[in-house]
Amino acid sequence: MGWGDLGVNGEPSMETPNLDQMAREGMLLTDFYSASPLCSPSRAAMLSGRLPIRNGFYSDNAFGRNAYTPQVIVGGISPTELLLPELLQQNGYRNKIIGKWHLGHQPEYHPLKHGFHEWFGSPNCHFGPMDDKTVPNIPVYRDTDMVGRYYEDFQINRRTGESNLTQLYIQEAVTFLEKQANSGRPFFLYWAVDATHDPVYASRKFLGTSARGRYGDAVRELDYGVGEILKQVSKLGLANNTFVFFSSDNGAAKISGPRGGSNGPFLCGKETTFEGGMREPAIGWWPGKIQPQQISHQLGSLMDIFTTLLDFAGIAKPKDRHLDGTSLASVLVNNTQFDRPLFYYRGNALMAVRYGPYKAHLWTWATPEHLLKTTCGFCPGQDVINVTTSQQVDHSDTPILFHLGRDPGEKFMIKPSSPEYQNVMPGLKAIVATHKAQLVRGKPQLNWCDNAVQNWAPPGCEKLNKCLKGPPSKPFKCDWDH
Amino acid sequence: MGWGDLGVNGEPSMETPNLDQMAREGMLLTDFYSASPLCSPSRAAMLSGRLPIRNGFYSDNAFGRNAYTPQVIVGGISPTELLLPELLQQNGYRNKIIGKWHLGHQPEYHPLKHGFHEWFGSPNCHFGPMDDKTVPNIPVYRDTDMVGRYYEDFQINRRTGESNLTQLYIQEAVTFLEKQANSGRPFFLYWAVDATHDPVYASRKFLGTSARGRYGDAVRELDYGVGEILKQVSKLGLANNTFVFFSSDNGAAKISGPRGGSNGPFLCGKETTFEGGMREPAIGWWPGKIQPQQISHQLGSLMDIFTTLLDFAGIAKPKDRHLDGTSLASVLVNNTQFDRPLFYYRGNALMAVRYGPYKAHLWTWATPEHLLKTTCGFCPGQDVINVTTSQQVDHSDTPILFHLGRDPGEKFMIKPSSPEYQNVMPGLKAIVATHKAQLVRGKPQLNWCDNAVQNWAPPGCEKLNKCLKGPPSKPFKCDWDH
Numbered sequence: 001m002g003w004g005d006l007g008v009n010g011e012p013s014m015e016t017p018n019l020d021q022m023a024r025e026g027m028l029l030t031d032f033y034s035a036s037p038l039c040s041p042s043r044a045a046m047l048s049g050r051l052p053i054r055n056g057f058y059s060d061n062a063f064g065r066n067a068y069t070p071q072v073i074v075g076g077i078s079p080t081e082l083l084l085p086e087l088l089q090q091n092g093y094r095n096k097i098i099g100k101w102h103l104g105h106q107p108e109y110h111p112l113k114h115g116f117h118e119w120f121g122s123p124n125c126h127f128g129p130m131d132d133k134t135v136p137n138i139p140v141y142r143d144t145d146m147v148g149r150y151y152e153d154f155q156i157n158r159r160t161g162e163s164n165l166t167q168l169y170i171q172e173a174v175t176f177l178e179k180q181a182n183s184g185r186p187f188f189l190y191w192a193v194d195a196t197h198d199p200v201y202a203s204r205k206f207l208g209t210s211a212r213g214r215y216g217d218a219v220r221e222l223d224y225g226v227g228e229i230l231k232q233v234s235k236l237g238l239a240n241n242t243f244v245f246f247s248s249d250n251g252a253a254k255i256s257g258p259r260g261g262s263n264g265p266f267l268c269g270k271e272t273t274f275e276g277g278m279r280e281p282a283i284g285w286w287p288g289k290i291q292p293q294q295i296s297h298q299l300g301s302l303m304d305i306f307t308t309l310l311d312f313a314g315i316a317k318p319k320d321r322h323l324d325g326t327s328l329a330s331v332l333v334n335n336t337q338f339d340r341p342l343f344y345y346r347g348n349a350l351m352a353v354r355y356g357p358y359k360a361h362l363w364t365w366a367t368p369e370h371l372l373k374t375t376c377g378f379c380p381g382q383d384v385i386n387v388t389t390s391q392q393v394d395h396s397d398t399p400i401l402f403h404l405g406r407d408p409g410e411k412f413m414i415k416p417s418s419p420e421y422q423n424v425m426p427g428l429k430a431i432v433a434t435h436k437a438q439l440v441r442g443k444p445q446l447n448w449c450d451n452a453v454q455n456w457a458p459p460g461c462e463k464l465n466k467c468l469k470g471p472p473s474k475p476f477k478c479d480w481d482h
Numbered sequence: 483m484g485w486g487d488l489g490v491n492g493e494p495s496m497e498t499p500n501l502d503q504m505a506r507e508g509m510l511l512t513d514f515y516s517a518s519p520l521c522s523p524s525r526a527a528m529l530s531g532r533l534p535i536r537n538g539f540y541s542d543n544a545f546g547r548n549a550y551t552p553q554v555i556v557g558g559i560s561p562t563e564l565l566l567p568e569l570l571q572q573n574g575y576r577n578k579i580i581g582k583w584h585l586g587h588q589p590e591y592h593p594l595k596h597g598f599h600e601w602f603g604s605p606n607c608h609f610g611p612m613d614d615k616t617v618p619n620i621p622v623y624r625d626t627d628m629v630g631r632y633y634e635d636f637q638i639n640r641r642t643g644e645s646n647l648t649q650l651y652i653q654e655a656v657t658f659l660e661k662q663a664n665s666g667r668p669f670f671l672y673w674a675v676d677a678t679h680d681p682v683y684a685s686r687k688f689l690g691t692s693a694r695g696r697y698g699d700a701v702r703e704l705d706y707g708v709g710e711i712l713k714q715v716s717k718l719g720l721a722n723n724t725f726v727f728f729s730s731d732n733g734a735a736k737i738s739g740p741r742g743g744s745n746g747p748f749l750c751g752k753e754t755t756f757e758g759g760m761r762e763p764a765i766g767w768w769p770g771k772i773q774p775q776q777i778s779h780q781l782g783s784l785m786d787i788f789t790t791l792l793d794f795a796g797i798a799k800p801k802d803r804h805l806d807g808t809s810l811a812s813v814l815v816n817n818t819q820f821d822r823p824l825f826y827y828r829g830n831a832l833m834a835v836r837y838g839p840y841k842a843h844l845w846t847w848a849t850p851e852h853l854l855k856t857t858c859g860f861c862p863g864q865d866v867i868n869v870t871t872s873q874q875v876d877h878s879d880t881p882i883l884f885h886l887g888r889d890p891g892e893k894f895m896i897k898p899s900s901p902e903y904q905n906v907m908p909g910l911k912a913i914v915a916t917h918k919a920q921l922v923r924g925k926p927q928l929n930w931c932d933n934a935v936q937n938w939a940p941p942g943c944e945k946l947n948k949c950l951k952g953p954p955s956k957p958f959k960c961d962w963d964h
Contacts, residue, residue, distance in 0.1 A: 003494075007777075010492015010746050012512045012761075012890050014777045024506075030494045211779065211839060211887030258888040264492045265744055267863070279494075295489075295496045297693065357693060381749070381866035381893035405693030406740040408494050411863035 001196050002252025003279045004264025005219055011262050013211035015220050018227030019246060023283045026244075027294035027332055031404075032282030033342055034250050035302045035324075037271050039125075040068035040102045040446075041345075042249040042302055043192070047083045047103070047114075049306030049317075049325035053345055055081050056442035057103075064349030064365060064392055065480035066271050067446035069102055071124055071135065071454040074475060075445035076104015077114060082318050084306050085115030088188045091315050094180060097121060098172045099192035104445075107459055112144050116190075119143050120172045124455070125197060126150050126165075129158065136455045136468050145460025152466075156201050161214040163201035169193050170225040174232045181236035186313070191229065193222055198256050215259050230285065243312050243332075244285040247302060251277045255367075255378050267410040268379035268388060271482060272366055273344035273351035274410055275359075277378075284332045291335070298331045299342050299354065308332070322440070341431045347480065348444070349392075352399075353432050359410070360399035360428045365392045368482045384411050401425065449478035483678050484734025485761045486746025487701055493744050495693035497702050500709030501728060505765045508726075509776035509814055513886075514764030515824055516732050517784045517806075519753050521607075522550035522584045522928075523827075524731040524784055525674070529565045529585070529596075531788025531799075531807035535827055537563050538924035539585075546831030546847060546874055547962035548753050549928035551584055553606055553617065553936040556957060557927035558586015559596060564800050566788050567597030570670045573797050576662060579603065580654045581674035586927075589941055594626050598672075601625050602654045606937070607679060608632050608647075611640065618937045618950050627942025634948075638683050643696040645683035651675050652707040656714045663718035668795070673711065675704055680738050697741050712767065725794050725814075726767040729784060733759045737849075737860050749892040750861035750870060753964060754848055755826035755833035756892055757841075759860075766814045773817070780813045781824050781836065790814070804922070823913045829962065830926070831874075834881075835914050841892070842881035842910045847874045850964045866893050883907065931960035 007014035008023045035045030041052035048055045056078045059067035069076065077083070085095040096118040097111045104110075105123035112119060122140050129151035130137045139146035140154050148154055156163040173191050180187040195201050195218040202217035206224070210216025226246060233242050252261030254269030254276065263269050263276035270277055282300060284290055303325030310317055311327040324343075330336045344352035344359075352361045366388035367377030379388045386393075387400060387410060401414040401421055414421045456470035489496035490505045517527030523534035530537045538560045541549035551558065559565070567577040578600040579593045586592075587605035594601060604622050611633035612619045621628035622636050630636055638645040655673055662669040677683050677700040684699035688706070692698025708728060715724050734743030736751030736758065745751050745758035752759055764782060766772055785807030792799055793809040806825075812818045826834035826841075834843045848870035849859035861870045868875075869882060869892060883896040883903055896903045938952035 004492060004747055008490075008492075010486060010490075012747065013779065013887055014510075014512060028496075030496060213885075213888040216887070258885065258894040262747055262890070265486055265494065265746055297495065376894075381869075381891065382863060383865045384863040387863075403695075403740065405495055405698070406695040408744070409863065412740040412858070 001219065001222070001248040001281060002261040002263040002269065002276065003266060003281050004262035005252060006281045009281055010264050013216060015210050015212065015216050016223040018223045018230070019283060022226060022230060022246065022285050025287060025292050026283055026285035026290045027296055027335070029282035029284065029296050029298065029300050031297050032247060032280050032300040033278045033302070034248065034280050036250065037273055037277035037346060038066050038068055038250050043102050044077055045324070046249070046302040046305050047085070048081045049084070049303050049323045050081070050321070051303070051324045051343065051345060053348060053439065054322060054324065054442050056445040058345070058347050058444050059446040059478060059480050060348045060444050061447050061477050061480055063347070064351065064363065065347040066482055067347055067478065067480045069104055069124065069446070071105065071138070072449040072451055073104070073446060073478065074448040074450050074453050076106060076109025078442065078445055082321070083114045084309060085188060087115070087310060087315055087318070088313065089115045089117070091313060093186045093188050093313070094183070095188040095190070096176050097190040097192060098169050100125065100194045101192070105455055106453055110144065118176070121169070121192065122150065126156060126194060126199065128156070132468055139455050139458040141458070146458040146464065146466065147460070148464065149466060156199060158199060160207065161199070161201050161217070162204055162207055164203050165201065166193055166195045166221045166225055167203050170228050173225070173229050177229070177232045177236060177238070181238055188309070193225065195222055196261060198253065198259070200259060213259065215261055219261070240288040242286065243289070243309070245305060246281065246283045248280045249302070251279065254380055255375055257376055257380065265408050267382055267384065268366055271378045273346050274366070274379070274388070275404065275408065278344060286332070290332050294335050296331055296335055296337070298328065298337050299340055300328055300331070301325060301342060304328045341435070343435060350432065350436070353428055354404070355428055355431055357403050357405040358424050358428060359402045359404050360425065361387070362396045362399050362432065363392060363394055364389045364400065366390060371482060387413070399425065399428065447477060448475050450475045483701065483704070483730040483763060484743040484745040484751065484758065485748060485763050486744035487734060488763045491763055492746050495698060497692050497694065497698050498705040500705045500712070501765060504708060504712060504728065504767050507769060507774050508765055508767035508772045509778055509817070511764035511766065511778045511780065511782050513779050514729060514762050514782040515760045515784070516730065516762050518732065519755055519759035519828060520548050520550055520732050525584050526559055527806070528731070528784040528787050529567070530563045531566070531785050531805045532563070532803070533785070533806045533825065533827060535830060535921065536804060536806065536924045538927040540827070540829050540926050541928040541960060541962050542830045542926050543929050543959050543962055545829070546833065546845065547829040548964060549829055549960065549962045551586055551606060551928070553587065553620070554931040554933055555586070555928060555960065556930040556932050556935050558588060558591025560924065560927055564803070565596045566791060567670060569597070569792060569797055569800070570795065571597045571599070573795060575668045575670050575795070576665070577670040578658050579672040579674060580651050582607065582676045583674070587937055588935055592626065600658070603651070603674065604632065608638060608676060608681065610638070614950055621937050621940040623940070628940040628946065628948065629942070630946065631948060638681060640681060642689065643681070643683050643699070644686055644689055646685050647683065648675055648677045648703045648707060649685050652710050655707070655711050659711070659714045659718060659720070663720055670791070675707065677704055678743060680735065680741070682741060695741065697743055701743070722770040724768065725771070725791070727787060728763065728765045730762045731784070733761065736862055737857055739858055739862065747890050749864055749866065750848055753860045755828050756848070756861070756870070757886065757890065760826060768814070772814050776817055778813055778817055778819070780810065780819050781822055782810055782813070783807060783824060786810045823917070825917060832914065832918070835910055836886070837910055837913055839885050839887040840906050840910060841884050841886050842907065843869070844878045844881050844914065845874060845876055846871045846882065848872060853964060869895070881907065881910065929959060930957050932957040
């Protein structure tokens with residue numbers, strides 16, 4: 001989902017009454033960012049509180065490439081990373097993930113190996129259908145074992161877009177909440193639904209109900225799910241003791257054309273480090289603790305979820321590693337604001353930095369040329385000269401500067417000769433220099449691919465007679481082309 | 483102001499708490515349009531309930547040119563047009579306009595000649611300062627007489643952007659409301675403020691208070707003004723008997739760069755017939771009559787103000803002329819919805835038509851080439867191939883079709899070969915053909931210019947010793963170049 005997909009953020013068809021209501025009852029964060037312009041690294045960063053460049057969710061096969069965890073990826077979340085659910089588990093929390101994990105699909109990377117007690121969902125994106133010969137269909141897990149595969153046991157109709165998955169995810173959440181309320185034990189629910197990800201799907205009840213086609217239908221169903229979850233939290237008497245946060249792992253994919261979502265007034269989308277790629281919808285909800293109708297312009301990051309949740313839970317932060325996340329507890333509860341820099345990475349490349357309202361692009365790269373030949377690219381209808389470049393352009397000496405207050409769409413460069421530029425740039429450059437000097441890069445986990453590691457025979461496949469035979473191992477360097 | 487300038491429509495800096503609150507207390511209309519992509523024709527259409535092509539607020543000096551009422555314009559609102567305040571006056575209403583009139587500055591065109599009882603404001607835009615030799619400074623009127631000139635008696639500091647005008651306009655409104663409440667007489671207040679129009683201004687109290695620079699400061703002050711007006715309406719006990727509507731006369735001027743406003747996810751801005759040029763913020767407020775937290779996707783137009791206000795006032799519509807406005811009374815009160823076409827004119831050219839979610843461009847033209855050489859144009863950073871054309875391109879045979887639900891940004895054309903296009907286009911073409919066949923064009927009022935008609939010696943100038951001597955009359959055909 002994109003920033004602009006929420007009614008409260010200006011989607012003209014206003015398809016998110018439940019999220020809008022959640023914002024009215026809590027805090028809307030306007031300047032909240034994912035940790036990466038795409039899924040896997042962003043999710044790994046959220047759960048580790050650390051930038052992908054630190055936690056290893058990147059590749060250095062080439063400079064500045066988006067890497068994630070497709071079926072052929074060998075790697076996953078490093079065992080040296082300490083994930084939020086692990087810390088919560090040590091402190092008596094019951095943790096469940098519903099939906100897409102995306103931190104590695106080989107068994108050692110699974111959620112239950114990294115702090116979650118329960119899982120219902122899949123390790124990868126729901127691409128398909130596959131032939132089960134060259135590529136297996138993606139498995140769906142319950143806890144440690146697969147319970148079926150997409151397009152086989154869990155249907156997604158590619159022609160109509162119909163799938164019941166979001167309804168299953170809603171039911172899982174509602175049931176989990178009831179169980180936890182009854183147990184009285186603290187819990188962490190990571191509701192990682194994926195209906196708005198290509199191939200976009202919705203259940204029959206929602207198909208055809210939005211002004212935006214299938215994408216809007218999926219948004220409406222997710223929004224309905226949020227409403228059901230909040231309703232259940234309230235009904236179970238948990239509202240005053242439960243912090244709920246809504247956000248997204250990257251901007252809407254403009255490359256999906258009109259089937260992609262909206263990034264509102266922001267430039268480009270998923271895969272890019274322009275605002276459309278990383279500025280996210282964000283709402284914090286906690287009746288009694290977070291006042292209603294709050295708006296915060298605090299710079300926030302998905303990595304702050306890690307620190308904020310620890311803070312709210314009264315759990316000490318790990319001291320043996322650098323954390324990029326900062327606690328937003330006081331922002332959420334008291335609407336305070338503090339200064340902090342924000343780093344925009346594309347793979348191993350630090351592309352841009354934001355501090356206050358200013359964003360400096362050290363590198364620009366939108367859609368690579370080869371992709372522009374066959375697709376509409378990452379920024380359709382949004383060519384900003386010298387900014388949405390189709391090649392990697394180094395601006396480190398004279399970064400391209402935007403004021404995101406006056407110019408949220410990154411369309412009007414501040415001239416390097418202007419006093420404003422000269423006032424601001426030294427500070428931004430110093431922030432970058434300090435960051436680079438102190439940065440200890442994690443070992444890249446997304447360099448190697450291998451057809452043998454695909455989901456041929458996931459745990460539990462025997463019981464279902466769903467084991468497939470894969471090819472012999474033949475590792476190769478993954479080709480991340482953008 | 484643009485659609486996207488309201489917090490409730492997704493401006494990331496959320497500078498409009500009063501308008502957002504107004505929307506929460508009333509109805510937000512997401513699909514509401516101005517009658518023209520620029521000021522004068524749009525305002526003439528609102529007050530006459532008729533398209534500019536009918537009421538004469540256009541030029542046929544050239545095809546498809548935006549014309550308005552600068553100081554050199556000879557024409558103004560035609561005496562044959564029947565304006566909303568005239569009808570209201572006949573029915574006992576007390577009418578006041580505060581701010582920019584823009585329907586002609588020669589005395590016969592003034593508001594008090596066309597139904598208003600009171601006026602405080604100016605006939606033209608607040609451009610300046612002028613030298614009072616080749617061009618006079620624009621006068622400010624109270625009722626029939628000028629009371630001073632901009633940059634002389636009514637300051638706008640071009641360097642700092644400081645001006646107290648909006649505060650004056652707020653005070654005028656608050657005082658008028660009090661007077662009317664005391665009189666018990668029905669009233670019509672047209673609060674036509676212009677602080678967000680170039681040169682953008684704000685009072686000292688608001689300057690530097692927004693995240694968006696001077697433009698945001700102006701928005702904040704206008705928003706404050708709306709708050710003051712609504713507060714006064716409520717305080718005076720008028721709320722249950724007063725309909726308040728907020729909108730704008732054209733989209734934000736993207737050509738003003740970062741000093742222009744936001745059109746949210748929409749394409750281009752003022753001067754164009756893309757959504758950014760004509761989709762407007764719109765809020766209806768009437769406690770007790772309009773339910774709170776309503777959202778309407780009804781296609782609406784500024785021209786509907788004419789008919790809706792007559793409807794609410796129980797005044798019969800004139801039967802001797804074609805009206806383009808339709809009453810939105812039942813939409814506002816009962817959230818009903820009806821189908822109606824919407825026509826996008828640029829001057830005398832019918833550029834596009836909308837029906838349901840579909841918009842067909844019969845012509846495309848964004849920024850003319852000569853303007854692109856010296857400015858950022860009407861669509862900076864928004865080049866959509868074959869759509870934001872720099873020349874007038876005729877697509878009448880095969881109109882460019884967009885689905886504004888799935889694609890509010892007009893970036894993804896529906897292929898003419900697709901079943902969807904073939905299903906939809908005959909209906910749209912029939913709507914256009916019917917409209918053209920039935921259209922009776924008004925006599926164009928904006929063809930002639932003359933330096934002699936500038937505001938040299940407005941009524942009342944003698945008393946102030948502010949009369950200037952203009953050149954002898956030398957009419958010329960106005961050069962509308964875009």
